[in-house]
Amino acid sequence: MSLRLRAPVVLPCDPACSVLRDAVVDIDAAGRIVHCGPAATAPTATGPVRELTGILLPGLVNAHAHSPMTVLRGMGGDLPLMRWLTEVIWPAEARLRPEDVHAGMVLGSVEMLRAGVTTSAEMYFHGDEVVRAVLDTGARVVIAPAIIDAPGWDWRTMLAETSAWIDADGLRFGPGGRIEIGYGPHSAYTLAPEALTEVGAAARERGALVHIHVAESLPEDVAQRERYGSVPALLHQAGLFGGRVLAAHAVHLSDADIALLAANRVSVAHCPGSNTKLASGIARLRDLRAAGIAVGLGTDGPASNDDLDLWEDVRLAAMLARVSTMDSMVVGAADVLLLATRGGADALHRDDIGAVEPGRWADLVHVSVDDPAFAAGLDVPDQQLIANLVWAAGSRTVGDVWVAGDQVLADREPTRVDRGEAQARAGKVTARLLAPA
Structure with a gap:
């Protein structure tokens, strides 16, 4: 009707x-x-x-999130990025079961809907559970199953599984086209260049989004910068660019890096809340926009922000842009509202969400x-x-x-799930993870 x-x-x-x-x-x-x-x-x-x-x-578009991490909220909250990942988050994630990811994503989806976020771009493991959770709540998701080369993970298997999923179900499916599948190579410091090359080729073949962390903090990819000059330069040389690519964070970029992203139509998910909490730095929002790069806003994960309220990032994006340039007019209220809506859709290379327009x-x-x-x-x-x-x-x-x-x-x-039950289920997962192994 x-x-x-x-x-x-x-x-x-x-x-x-x-x-x-x-x-x-x-x-x-x-x-x-x-x-x-x-x-x-x-x-x-x-x-x-x-x-x-x-x-x-x-509806607002959360251009970069790891929403199942609601079950990890508050863990290692005062550590810098790399220690937070290696000492706290990755060991905890190794203990997550598929049903834990579902519980975490249901709660994250409910939290976002209550903030007016209708679409989130997720990078996480057990992508099928992320999809199941979003179909339960009725939200919309672009899921890029994580691809990483680390103990316990085989990037070739993860890449093949994502390609097989797209080949079987299509790029977008579900009621109201709620589900889109992409590729989630974690970063240039967790994947070798040859892995990035293969991911880029597979994504371009299928017209799929590549969702990757780029230049988030200075300590994370020192070796890559020393060898290639910068992370964007590495990704370009590895052949990751050329299709639909979303660079999450993109904090530490030179003028040449920004020009390289613009030339390859790489979009950016700006995550001011996470970047400030982890002391990763302030992205060059003014310069990214001036270069014609599509910029959306992301919360990052609820264990690094620590919530999924994109309105907070809307305000923080504007304030950081102003204070970093000492220009109170560099980004206005209308500008950041568009970044959270239409801009998020553009960052995902989508023209069917993010605005109230026919079609x-x-x-x-x-x-x-x-x-x-x-x-x-x-x-x-x-x-x-x-x-x-x-x-x-x-x-x-x-x-x-x-x-x-x-x-x-x-x-x-x-309207589709009980919030109290969602909170209780996620809480039980957290309690188990905090219990002695």
């Missing part, structure tokens, strides 16, 4: 970040948007009409204005309205969420 949503304000997140007053969004039976515009000029509704208060906008999936978020952030209501100038949403409101104002036209969050609670 088709559905019309009518709201006092609709933010379609078009390139101009327009504000539509008293507008409607029409959704067809397949879950796609067929119309968005002022109510006064809208076509006659062909199905039910739901009247909303507040603001309707596209895109009806992934939508209803924000309440019954909050101190909107004390003056909606009758304020457009620029002020967006500023209040970005700087003052955030996830606490998210009330309802639709994915492909299906309501998956109602009055801040998931």
